[in-house]
Amino acid sequence: MAVTSSSPTTRSGAGPTDAALVVAARAGESWAHEALFRRHARMALGLAHRLLPQDDEVDDLVQDCFVSALKRLSSLDNPQAFAAWLGSIVVRAVGKRLRRRRLLSRLGLRVPEEIDADAIAAPSVPGDVAVELRRVYGVVAGLPAQARVALVLRRVDGLEVPEIARRMGVGLSTVKRRLKLAEEILERSRKG
Amino acid sequence: MSDQEKDRLAPHVRVDLSESRVDRLWGGVSARLGGPRRARGWVWATAVGCVAAAAIIVFARGRGIHGRGGETQVAATSAWEGAQLETAADAVAVKLVDGSSLKVEPRSRVEVRDRTASAVKLVLARGRIACDVTHREGRSFVVAAGGVEVRVVGTRFTVANEEAQAGVGRRVEVRVERGIVEVRGADGEIVRVEAGHSWSQVTKTEALAQPETEPAPGPEAEPERAAPANPSSAAGKPRLAARPAPADARTLFEQARSQWRAGKMADAAQTYQTLLATHPRDPRAGLAAFELGRLRMDRLDDMPGAVQALEQAVTLAPGAELREDALARLVAAAAAAHDHARCARARTRYLTDYPNGVHHRTVSAATCD
Numbered sequence: 001m002a003v004t005s006s007s008p009t010t011r012s013g014a015g016p017t018d019a020a021l022v023v024a025a026r027a028g029e030s031w032a033h034e035a036l037f038r039r040h041a042r043m044a045l046g047l048a049h050r051l052l053p054q055d056d057e058v059d060d061l062v063q064d065c066f067v068s069a070l071k072r073l074s075s076l077d078n079p080q081a082f083a084a085w086l087g088s089i090v091v092r093a094v095g096k097r098l099r100r101r102r103l104l105s106r107l108g109l110r111v112p113e114e115i116d117a118d119a120i121a122a123p124s125v126p127g128d129v130a131v132e133l134r135r136v137y138g139v140v141a142g143l144p145a146q147a148r149v150a151l152v153l154r155r156v157d158g159l160e161v162p163e164i165a166r167r168m169g170v171g172l173s174t175v176k177r178r179l180k181l182a183e184e185i186l187e188r189s190r191k192g
Numbered sequence: 193m194s195d196q197e198k199d200r201l202a203p204h205v206r207v208d209l210s211e212s213r214v215d216r217l218w219g220g221v222s223a224r225l226g227g228p229r230r231a232r233g234w235v236w237a238t239a240v241g242c243v244a245a246a247a248i249i250v251f252a253r254g255r256g257i258h259g260r261g262g263e264t265q266v267a268a269t270s271a272w273e274g275a276q277l278e279t280a281a282d283a284v285a286v287k288l289v290d291g292s293s294l295k296v297e298p299r300s301r302v303e304v305r306d307r308t309a310s311a312v313k314l315v316l317a318r319g320r321i322a323c324d325v326t327h328r329e330g331r332s333f334v335v336a337a338g339g340v341e342v343r344v345v346g347t348r349f350t351v352a353n354e355e356a357q358a359g360v361g362r363r364v365e366v367r368v369e370r371g372i373v374e375v376r377g378a379d380g381e382i383v384r385v386e387a388g389h390s391w392s393q394v395t396k397t398e399a400l401a402q403p404e405t406e407p408a409p410g411p412e413a414e415p416e417r418a419a420p421a422n423p424s425s426a427a428g429k430p431r432l433a434a435r436p437a438p439a440d441a442r443t444l445f446e447q448a449r450s451q452w453r454a455g456k457m458a459d460a461a462q463t464y465q466t467l468l469a470t471h472p473r474d475p476r477a478g479l480a481a482f483e484l485g486r487l488r489m490d491r492l493d494d495m496p497g498a499v500q501a502l503e504q505a506v507t508l509a510p511g512a513e514l515r516e517d518a519l520a521r522l523v524a525a526a527a528a529a530h531d532h533a534r535c536a537r538a539r540t541r542y543l544t545d546y547p548n549g550v551h552h553r554t555v556s557a558a559t560c561d
Contacts, residue, residue: 016482017550020517024479030311031449033225037218042209045217049207059213063220070225080550122206129204136201156201 022079025070033070040083041066044090050156051094051149053120053137055113061097065089084166091149091167098145113141139189143182150175151182277302295322311446320352332446339378340364340393343443347371347387365392374439376447380459382439441467441474448483457491468504478508482518489521495529503534516542520551523558535560 016024016035024032044065048058069086076085104110117137121130136155140148146168153164165175277296296302300319314321316337325333325344333344337353348370354363366375367390376382377393385391439447444467451460464484468477485501488494502525505518519542526535535558542555549555 016517027475027479029445029476029479030222030225034218034222037221038214041214041217045209045213046202046205046207050202050205053205059217059220063217063224066217066221067224070221120205122204125204129201133201133204156205158202 017080018082019079022073022076022082026073036070036082037066040086043083044086047087047090047157048094051091051152052097053115057097061093062090065093068093088167088169091153092169095145095149095168098148102145115141135186135190139182139185143185144178146170147178147182147185150178151186154179155186277304293324297321311450316351316353318353320350320354322348322350324348334450337364338362338393340366341376342366343374343376344371347373349373349385363392363394365390374443441471441476441480444471445476445480448480452483452487457487461487461492461497464501472508478505478515478518481505481508482521485518485521485525489525489528495525496531498525499529499531499534516546516549516551519545520549520555523555523560527558527560532561 018036018039021032021036021039025036041062044062045058048062048065049055052058052061065086069082069089073079076082101110101113105112115137117134120137121133125133133156136151140151143151149168150164153159153167154161159167161172161175161179164179165172168175294302294314297320300321301317302319302321303315303317304313311332311334313334313336316335321335323333323335323344325347335342335344335351337351342349342351347368349366349368352363352365352367354365366373366385368385368387370387372384372386374382374384375391383391444463448460448463448467451457451463461484464480464487467474467480468484471477481501482505485498485505488501489498499522502518502522506515506522519538522538523535523542526532526538539555539558539560542549543552546552
């Protein structure tokens with residue numbers, strides 16, 4: 001099974017499932033680790049970037065998440081759910097990093113984060129989408145860590161509340177509270 | 193903002209998802225999976241004091257290599273892919289962070305062909321290299337020279353790739369000082385060479401920097417001898433013939449993977465077959481059968497062979513997940529082989545066993561008659 005990014009297209013389209021790769025990786029096959037990484041690296045990178053835009057620690061964070069996931073495959077109950085599991089690892093790692101940064105900022109040990117909201121959108125994005133992205137990323141730097149993560153997952157990734165709760169590892173009501181706070185701030189910025 | 197609008201925001205966030213970035217990240221991840229965190233970047237430290245920095249030339253065909261001569265550090269192992277280390281009049285010693293060390297003799301040229309921490313592959317284009325390799329679980333260390341591959345577990349040995357006497361072809365010699373190495377000759381034969389012994393072969397091939405996809409030299413290769421490394425100590429002793437040893441399942445599996453990656457599809461299929469024949473009860477057997485089926489189906493256009501291998505995979509597959517993939521492929525392979533009965537049987541089996549399977553739609557649409 002080719003693990004390079006240029007994996008040949010198969011006749012049946014039936015490449016190995018994530019579950020098969022997880023089984024092989026658990027058996028110690030290094031190629032399966034690489035296959036899982038290459039299959040999901042862009043998902044993890046994209047997610048981390050949306051949560052931590054213009055951040056030079058994203059690569060480190062994504063690497064940490066993959067290392068953690070690939071070393072703990074035995075704790076994954078449903079091997080086919082590797083992608084969702086990895087996504088939750090990324091989300092929680094981002095939350096943790098944001099909380100630590102906030103503490104450092106309060107102690108004066110770190111310059112508060114600045115996000116250039118105008119540079120978030122890719123070139124040739126439709127105007128209304130660019131406006132919405134600017135609006136969301138214009139407020140996220142000032143939000144509490146968990147409210148920020150919840151807002152991006154809801155507004156940018158378009159996830160429903162139950163899925164956000166699963167990714168963040170918290171209850172539905174907690175997500176709703178955090179979203180409410182974030183949405184209020186977003187709304188104030190719209191009016192202001 | 194409507195739900196529809198929300199859903200379309202994520203794809204419009206500017207993110208660099210380039211292949212080179214993914215490669216670089218994998219370099220870091222694989223290094224950390226294979227060893228301590230600091231292994232994410234190899235430190236190729238030129239450690240021989242008598243060697244002038246000018247004697248060392250590091251050609252950076254790869255990316256992200258910082259430094260030239262002296263101490264050279266890279267951001268990730270993948271950056272070394274394609275890098276070449278060439279010596280002029282002096283030898284150079286190179287130390288890897290895992291404790292392994294290499295000594296590249298004068299007028300030698302080594303290319304780093306593999307890029308992950310779980311698999312190191314050096315190609316000796318010319319000259320001589322001495323390796324003192326630290327054993328690391330899950331990491332393969334291979335030195336290739338002129339169609340010959342030396343696979344290392346944890347040992348000290350020398351590989352030489354020099355012009356043969358009379359100037360015809362190249363002579364590759366392997367001398368083992370400590371431990372055991374496994375040598376795969378240009379003719380494909382695998383022998384084990386123990387400490388205190390050497391092995392050599394003359395090939396007529398041009399060598400060594402050729403791409404791995406070059407066909408094996410086959411009959412042009414002529415095994416020469418296997419003898420004690422120290423000729424003086426050999427007096428009065430019979431010469432020790434290098435003993436062919438059956439490779440273990442893991443070695444065969446990794447070998448097949450390497451062959452596949454090198455584009456040697458027929459060789460890879462043969463190696464998988466050998467694994468299945470010699471280690472049918474190994475936990476990898478199911479996966480090997482599945483891979484053999486994929487190989488025959490996608491690359492060798494051997495549908496009857498693919499059907500046979502995939503049926504074996506369905507039987508041997510250790511987990512239900514792999515079995516599902518194998519069964520789905522079996523349907524497609526049997527259909528392509530016009531084996532209508534097998535196709536229909538496999539399709540029924542899949543749809544019965546995996547009513548909500550990930551390949552349900554593909555299998556349902558397969559034409560078996």
